[in-house]
Amino acid sequence: MKKIIAALVVLAGLAAAGILADQAVERERDYHRLIDHGDDALSRGQTFVAIEAYSGAIALKRGSMLAYLKRGEAHQRRGDTPEMLAAALRDLRTAAALDPGSTRTLEKLGDVNVQLRRFANAAENYEAYIRLDDHSAEIFYKLGLASRGDGRLTRAISALQQAVTINPNFHEAHYLLGLCLKDREQLAEARAAFDRAIALSPAFIPAREELAELYRLQNRTRDELEQLNALFALDPAKPERLIAVGLAHLRAANRELAVVTLGRAAELFPETPGVYAALGQVWLEAAEDSGDASDLRKALEALEPIATQTTATSETMGHFGRALMLAGEHARAEIVLRQASQRFPTDPDVLPHLATVAQRLGHLDEARQALVRYAVLVDEDREKASHAVWIADLSMKLNDAVSAAAWYEKSEALGTTDASVVVRLADAQAKAGKLDEARATVERALEKDPADAAARALARRLQAR
Structure with a gap:
C-alpha cells in the first residue's frame, strides 16, 4: 500500500512539474510575443501601444533587461514631456542595473540625459560606454556634445579629436569641434575645423553659417561674402540669405552692390519686411555720411511702413528713429526710439540715440537711464569711457x-x-x-x-x- 501511495505522489509531482514547465514555456512564448508586438508597434510609430506591450513583457519577466531597455526607448521616442523622459530614464537605469555591460543602454541613458539637459550625467554615461568600447566615433561625438553643454571645453575638444581620428570623414564632428574651438577663441583652429567639415560635406549649411560669422568677426568681408553667396545658392527660398549678402556688401563699404543685391531681394521676396529694413539701413547710412536729402527720403520711405508695424524689430525701429532725428523730427524720433528700447529683444545700439534725442528735448533723466542701461547691456563698448563721462555730466545737470x-x-x-x-x-x-x-x-x-x-x-x- 505504501508503495502505491509513493508512486502516486511521484506521478503527481511529475504532473505538477509538467504543468509548471508548460506554464513556463507559455510565459516565455507570451513574453516574446509581447516584445515582438512592441517592436512592431514602435516601427509604426505607435509608441503608446509599444509601451503597453513592453509593460506586459516586464510583468511576465521582471528580470528582463531587454524589456526595460525597449520600454525606456519607447518612452524616449514618445518624449514630448519631461515626465515621459523621466520615465525613460527610470527604465533605462533599471536596464543598466540588470546588465551593467550593455553599451546600448549606456548610450540611451546619455541620450535621454542630453534631452533633459543633464549634460554632466550624459557625459558620465558616454564615458562609461567608452570604458567598455572605445572604438565608436559617434559616442566620442556625443561625449563632446554633452561636455560642451556642461561647459567643459577641454574634455569636449579631446573627445571630438578622438571622434575625427576614428572617423576622419565625420563632418558633424569636425563642425562641433570648430564650435568648441571658437568658444575657446581659437579662431584659426576653429576655421580649419569648419573648412574640413565643408570639404567633407559642401552642402552642410551650419558649418558655412559659422564660417561666415567667423569671417565677419575678423573683418574678412570677401571670404564672408563667399560663404554667404554659397548659403544663398544652397538655400534660395530663405530671404535672409540674400539680405545677409546685401548687408555684407554694406559693411564692405560697397553701397551700390548692397542696393543692387537688396533690390533683387525685394523682387524675389516682395512681402518680406526684412528686405525693406535692410534697404532702409543702406539709405540711412548713406544719408548720415553725405547729408543727401534724397538718400534720407529713400530711407524714410523704406523704413516707415515696416517700423510702424507691431511686428517690427527693435533694430528696425531704431533705424527709423535715427532717420527721423536726421530729418529734424525729434519729438517723433524720441517716441519711436523709446518704443524700440522697450521692444524685446532690444537692440542696444538704440539706447545712445535715444539718449541723444532725449537730451536735446530736455529729458535728461530719460537720457541718463538709456545710457546706464546701455552700459549694463554692452560689455565691449569702445566708447565706454566717453559714455561714462556723458552719464556723469547728465547726473550733474540733474543735481x-x-x-x-x-x-x-x-x-x-x-x-x-x-x-x-x-x-x-x-x-x-x-x-x-x-x-x-x-x-x-x-x-x-x-x-x-x-x-x-x-x-x-x-x-x-x-x-x-
Whole structure:
C-alpha cells in the first residue's frame, strides 16, 4: 500500500512539474510575443501601444533587461514631456542595473540625459560606454556634445579629436569641434575645423553659417561674402540669405552692390519686411555720411511702413528713429526710439540715440537711464569711457553729484585722460560734500595742467571752504 501511495505522489509531482514547465514555456512564448508586438508597434510609430506591450513583457519577466531597455526607448521616442523622459530614464537605469555591460543602454541613458539637459550625467554615461568600447566615433561625438553643454571645453575638444581620428570623414564632428574651438577663441583652429567639415560635406549649411560669422568677426568681408553667396545658392527660398549678402556688401563699404543685391531681394521676396529694413539701413547710412536729402527720403520711405508695424524689430525701429532725428523730427524720433528700447529683444545700439534725442528735448533723466542701461547691456563698448563721462555730466545737470562722481571715477578707471574730466570729478566730489577728496583730485588736475583756469578757480573755491 505504501508503495502505491509513493508512486502516486511521484506521478503527481511529475504532473505538477509538467504543468509548471508548460506554464513556463507559455510565459516565455507570451513574453516574446509581447516584445515582438512592441517592436512592431514602435516601427509604426505607435509608441503608446509599444509601451503597453513592453509593460506586459516586464510583468511576465521582471528580470528582463531587454524589456526595460525597449520600454525606456519607447518612452524616449514618445518624449514630448519631461515626465515621459523621466520615465525613460527610470527604465533605462533599471536596464543598466540588470546588465551593467550593455553599451546600448549606456548610450540611451546619455541620450535621454542630453534631452533633459543633464549634460554632466550624459557625459558620465558616454564615458562609461567608452570604458567598455572605445572604438565608436559617434559616442566620442556625443561625449563632446554633452561636455560642451556642461561647459567643459577641454574634455569636449579631446573627445571630438578622438571622434575625427576614428572617423576622419565625420563632418558633424569636425563642425562641433570648430564650435568648441571658437568658444575657446581659437579662431584659426576653429576655421580649419569648419573648412574640413565643408570639404567633407559642401552642402552642410551650419558649418558655412559659422564660417561666415567667423569671417565677419575678423573683418574678412570677401571670404564672408563667399560663404554667404554659397548659403544663398544652397538655400534660395530663405530671404535672409540674400539680405545677409546685401548687408555684407554694406559693411564692405560697397553701397551700390548692397542696393543692387537688396533690390533683387525685394523682387524675389516682395512681402518680406526684412528686405525693406535692410534697404532702409543702406539709405540711412548713406544719408548720415553725405547729408543727401534724397538718400534720407529713400530711407524714410523704406523704413516707415515696416517700423510702424507691431511686428517690427527693435533694430528696425531704431533705424527709423535715427532717420527721423536726421530729418529734424525729434519729438517723433524720441517716441519711436523709446518704443524700440522697450521692444524685446532690444537692440542696444538704440539706447545712445535715444539718449541723444532725449537730451536735446530736455529729458535728461530719460537720457541718463538709456545710457546706464546701455552700459549694463554692452560689455565691449569702445566708447565706454566717453559714455561714462556723458552719464556723469547728465547726473550733474540733474543735481545728482554722488552719481556724477562715481561715473567720473569710472571714466578715469577706463582710461580717460582729459584733464577737464578730472576737474569735473573734483567739482562733483565737492558738491557731494567730499571736500578732502575734491581737494586731492583738483591737485591732480593742476599737476596735469598748472595753467588750467577751471582747475585753478575750483582750487580757490575749495581753499575758501
